[in-house]
Amino acid sequence: MTEGIAKLGAYNKKRDQWAIVFLKKKQKEQLNDGILVSRGRDTDGSLILEWNDDEEIDKEPKSMWVRDCHDASTYGTNLLSKFLPKRNFPFPKSLYAVEDVLKFYVGENKDALIVDFFSGSGTTLHAVNLLNAEDGGHRRCIMVTNNEVSESEAKVLTKQGYIPGDGEWEKLGIARYVTWPRTVCSIEGHDANGKPLKGNYIGSDIPMADGFKANAAYFKLGFLDxxxxxxxxxxxxxxxxxxxxxxxxxxxxxxxxxxxxxxxxxxxxxxxxxxxxxxxxxxxxxxxxxxxxxxxxxxxxxxxxxxxxxxxxxxxxxxxxxxxxxxxxxxxxxx
Structure with missing residues (x-):
């Protein structure tokens, strides 16, 4: 189509059919309203669209977002490896996907307190610090996580004679091996080996090596009689x-x-x-x-x-x- 709002998608060999990708009614309205903007045309003549960050977008977020920066492999797993080389964590979220969620709900509240009871790799606090750096906010974040090891690590440690509570066991737990080191590295601007981070945060061009003007404290939660x-x-x-x-x-x-x-x-x-x-x-x-x-x-x-x-x-x-x-x-x- 001359408007560039439809194009051929993937080809299905079994059915000998091409999928057709096209803009839906809501997306057409967003394009007309300037919420979506065209950055030119692809080689097939279809429009190259991006969100216009200067326009007000619906306050109610959709259940699915399709943005390159939300890719969990590139901006979750690969990004985490920059901070913690050779440390594995399954399926970390995209830093920028979490930041966009925060923008929806606390973008206008620069003194918000965000609590994450399942902090995992620590993406939420990282995103809070990035958002604060971008808009001068003073938002705070409390992260809560356990210090469990993975199933495979538990088997290896058990064979070596270690049990939960032993130093060798605890140092490989989520909190001490991933969450807290990432927090320290992202704030101080270096990886777990002390080397300055390379590259900038996308969308703001803030050098990762600059770190953040933020403080963090680590507490171990226990039981009292x-x-x-x-x-x-x-x-x-x-x-x-x-x-x-x-x-x-x-x-x-x-x-x-x-x-x-x-x-x-x-x-x-x-x-x-x-x-x-x-x-x-x-x-x-x-x-x-x-x-x-x-x-x-x-x-x-x-x-x-x-x-x-x-x-x-x-x-x-x-x-x-x-x-x-x-x-x-x-x-x-x-x-």
């Missing part, structure tokens, strides 16, 4: 959780000593913890000196005492420990 928590014996282990609940501001604090202080007023992290409620007066005076504190934790078994102590902290996020923590993770047994 609820009775030990209730007795205040695992505060040191809970401190990263309190930091995350207080919006992950500044470097995650840690206690060098096992002996608990009476209170913590962490101005850099914008949260404070009253550990010994008998020191409330001193704690309250310190908070007056630090108006930047936005999150307050008070450890007490008394609901009435807790309510009395937080009366003057209007506009701040307050939590009673360890009740709020235990209630948050309690499984409802129906009894």
């Amino acid at each position: 609820k009775n030990a928590v209730a007795l205040g014996r695992q505060f040191k282990e809970l401190l990263p959780v309190l930091w995350m609940k207080a919006n992950c501001i500044g470097p995650c604090p840690n206690l060098e000593s096992d002996e608990l202080p009476k209170m913590l007023v962490l101005s850099e992290n914008k949260f404070a913890v009253l550990i010994d409620e008998t020191y409330y007066s001193e704690f309250d005076a310190k908070l007056t000196e630090h108006p930047e504190i936005q999150t307050i934790y008070i450890i007490t078994d008394s609901e009435s005492a807790y309510r009395e102590m937080i009366r003057s902290y209007e506009g701040k996020d307050c939590y009673q420990l360890y009740r709020d923590y235990l209630d948050n993770f309690r499984i409802n047994t129906g009894r």
